[in-house]
Amino acid sequence: MTAPGVVHVPFVTPDVATLVQGMTGRTGRRHAQLMRAYGTRIVGGVSPKSDSDEVEGFPVFKTCIEAVAATGAVASVAMVPPLSVLDAIREAVTAGIRLVVTIAEGMPVRDAVAALEIVRAAGVRWIGPSTPGLAIPGKLKLGFLPDVSLAPGPLGIIAKSGTLSYEVCHRLVGRGLGQSLWVGVGGDPVKGTRFADVLPSMLTDPHTHGIVVIGEIGGSEEEELAAAMRDLGCAKPVYALIAGRTVREGITMGHAGAMIQGDVGTIASKTEALTAAGAHVFTRIRDLVDAVAASVGNAKGEQACN
């Protein structure tokens, strides 16, 4: 079912040809193998300094341009240190990559702003920084979302926090509820893809029957999502968990974006906006899991009977 006025653009396709930038590093090498084992079509790696043209069975190229020319890759997962992320994005975009995922934590805001300009100008989708990535469970994983929390199912997941989303999804999977699409947007203030950017494809995706939002204090993404829910006429149930009720103002809690400044970024503001837009907002994991299991779980059951 497609909402009026919404153009269906799939976030990612399961068989997307994917590069790993930073392939020969410790992290890149390991996760390239794990992603391949999960089913992701990793077609090669990029490593400017590597002497070898092959790693773990993957062809390795000096530049993204060479890699794209040789493999036809359209997605890239950059496994490079935080101060190299901007260059990795610039190189990927120049080479024609259309979707780039950057997992590194600690990318400076100035670099993120510059990266945002680059991807916007080129119309490239950027997921990150500071994200475990995204997945179409059972088919594709770009990043390192843990297998124990992944299962195909009816839920669209949008999360700022990696670990909190692992926990919530693990419990939902335990209740028989997997995911149609899982996008970790990351915990930084300036990022390539925000909560509201993911909403349209989840609303139009016929496999998504409910949306679970893992938010936290700081920034305004939850409020932006609430506005998008109203603008798009969100007809699917949205369940949100917002962490950080007990955080005091002015202190950063692990994520660079998780800081309250004055009235901006407070739990009250986020809860109010999301509730007004029709979302169900929870403070305890157990309550969210129970509510999702009760409604989406039952709806699925009815559909199966029909």
Next chain:
Amino acid sequence: MMLLEHDAKELLAADGVPIPTGILATTADVAPPASLAAPFMVKAQIAVGGRGKAGGIKRAGSVAELRHRLGELLGKTIKGQTVHACRIEQCVEGMECYLSVSLDATQGHLRVLLSPEGGVDVEAYAERGALGSADVAYNEREAIAAASRLADIIASPARETVVHAAERLITEFFAFEATLLEVNPLFVRPDGWWSAGDLKLVIDDNALIRQPRLCDLIRHRADAYPEMALKLDHGFDFVVVDPDGEIGLVTTGAGLSMQMIDELAGRGHPAFNFCDIRTGQLRGDPTRLINVFQWIAAGRNVRSVLINFFAGITHLGEVAKLLVMALKAVPELRVPVTARLIGNGYDEAIAVFASAGNPLRVEPDLDRAIELALAPLTGARP
């Protein structure tokens, strides 16, 4: 993170930004130097907005009154933060303007706000249309040009002074990779003199890696910025959220750690700390775990420790070995330890703990692990 006003001012003053003469006081019995004469402003050094409205800024007409005001402010809790120090400043006079430059994280743009009226009620000026606003690309030249345009509503010669001040301040904003710089009031006089009456500076934690002056400041003032000083020294996050907290947390992942604190608070038990230890970075070294256990052991009211590792990739058998080593290295931690572990290598972890005489209890379910960890506090039988 937000710098304290005193540090932000001294930092920019070192680059030649004019500020009112001032000193930092941590006790009430101060003897101001000759360069600092009455009347004074006494300003609580806490990292929150709306300090003035919340009673954190006072005026003192004499040294006696100054000491009295310091006595009132020091140790007081304002907007949830304890006042450990006050900045004592010379009162200055002049036209009071407002200038701020901030990052709009949603758009990746800068917002420049400028008003010929400064003070505590900026929102009210905005409603009256007295607050000029411009959104520009994240670019020093464009931000300065925007401020210059916004200053057109100010009559000369103050206009030229405000433009000059804006140029200097925006240069500093970029030099330190700030995400917010607010000067309110920005004092301006007809003779071209100006001064940053109050200064709020929020810096990008992720940029510290290439901001040596900010790193030096944080290390030098580690008492004022314990969380960031710790992160610079140890490479991970540990924040004491409640010195009287009952539960020490050893957790990985910022979001899950915040949620754990919320879940404990929801059950009526304050956590002692936030912790994002990053298990993926341990790499066979128990140092981080030893540090965290030591810091938790120092919590005067900690009665239970809860470990929660949702290991996506990290092998739990390896983590278990490190936990055993770390617990042995911190004998002063005498409270019960509960570990919620989930991920690859769970059975090996159980075996590692068993062969070490089970120094902690393991539980794979988070809610049950929380109940176990709370049992010593509630007297409940787990």
